[in-house]
Amino acid sequence: MRAALCQMCSSDDPGENLAAARAMIAEAAAGGAQLVCTPEVTNCVSTSRTQQEEVLRLEEDDPVLAGLREAAREAGVWLAIGSLALKTRDADGRFANRSFLISPEGEIAARYDKIHMFDVQVSETETYRESAGYRPGGQAVVAQTPLATLGLTICYDVRFPHLHRALGKAGAEVLLVPSAFSPGTGPGHWEVLLRARAIETGAFVLAAAQTGEHSLSQGRPRRSYGHSLAVAPWGEVLLDAGEEAGVFLVDLDLGKVAEARGRLPALSHDRGFDGP
Ligand SMILES: O=C(O)CNC(=O)[C@H](CS)NC(=O)CCC(=O)C(=O)O
Numbered sequence: 001m002r003a004a005l006c007q008m009c010s011s012d013d014p015g016e017n018l019a020a021a022r023a024m025i026a027e028a029a030a031g032g033a034q035l036v037c038t039p040e041v042t043n044c045v046s047t048s049r050t051q052q053e054e055v056l057r058l059e060e061d062d063p064v065l066a067g068l069r070e071a072a073r074e075a076g077v078w079l080a081i082g083s084l085a086l087k088t089r090d091a092d093g094r095f096a097n098r099s100f101l102i103s104p105e106g107e108i109a110a111r112y113d114k115i116h117m118f119d120v121q122v123s124e125t126e127t128y129r130e131s132a133g134y135r136p137g138g139q140a141v142v143a144q145t146p147l148a149t150l151g152l153t154i155c156y157d158v159r160f161p162h163l164h165r166a167l168g169k170a171g172a173e174v175l176l177v178p179s180a181f182s183p184g185t186g187p188g189h190w191e192v193l194l195r196a197r198a199i200e201t202g203a204f205v206l207a208a209a210q211t212g213e214h215s216l217s218q219g220r221p222r223r224s225y226g227h228s229l230a231v232a233p234w235g236e237v238l239l240d241a242g243e244e245a246g247v248f249l250v251d252l253d254l255g256k257v258a259e260a261r262g263r264l265p266a267l268s269h270d271r272g273f274d275g276p
Pocket residue numbers: 040041044045046085097118128129130155156157159180181182185186189
């Protein structure tokens with residue numbers, strides 16, 4: 001199967017980001033992609049709660065979701081929307097950080113709410129408190145498509161190997177890790193973590209990422225690490241997109257999943273043990 005990783009530099013303007021994503025989906029389809037992946041918070045990268053309150057919508061009212069469903073249908077592709085920031089009806093007013101898998105008919109085939117929240121002080125100048133703005137999900141999701149069985153995760157989830165193991169055991173052949181990785185952690189951790197998840201599970205990893213300096217109308221500046229990555233089940237990097245925004249195509253031979261798991265069946269070797 002041919003996949004496309006859309007490496008984006010989303011702003012805080014959802015209309016602008018929808019237009020950029022639509023153009024990338026059309027370009028990916030023209031290049032023969034059957035599965036198109038976009039990054040975390042495709043619709044809006046922001047550092048201002050007030051600004052998000054103004055532009056974000058409930059899932060059922062969201063024009064970006066509607067537009068991307070139309071784009072998937074027009075292009076005839078499976079579309080993995082890395083995530084959309086969406087309003088919820090929660091009393092505390094927190095948003096959802098939610099991935100969608102869209103079928104070539106434009107239907108919503110799966111949804112996943114990011115489970116692990118990035119509440120981390122990366123350095124003296126780089127602090128994230130994701131759980132202040134977003135509510136965590138609590139349900140792991142695999143989705144079957146005619147192309148492959150997909151395991152849905154988002155960004156910081158990559159640091160929690162038991163989630164990926166559970167997805168691999170549930171049949172995932174391709175793990176999706178859409179991200180907006182931080183510039184402080186990316187150089188040391190990004191590729192190592194993604195390759196480890198692929199090797200441990202014998203699955204492909206497709207990680208579409210946000211990149212560069214985001215153009216924001218309010219709030220403090222924000223950058224993302226980029227380097228959208230595709231990894232094979234044995235751990236080889238098939239594609240590293242570098243730092244420029246754009247569409248990157250990669251061919252996956254799904255037979256490599258059974259081959260890797262046959263050579264090294266660690267995914268089925270878990271044993272119970274007593275705590276230390
Ligand atoms: O902020 C939003 O609107 C959406 N959420 C994100 O971009 C999240 C939380 S700030 N980013 C990450 O999880 C990066 C993880 C990371 O960089 C690491 O694990 O090192």
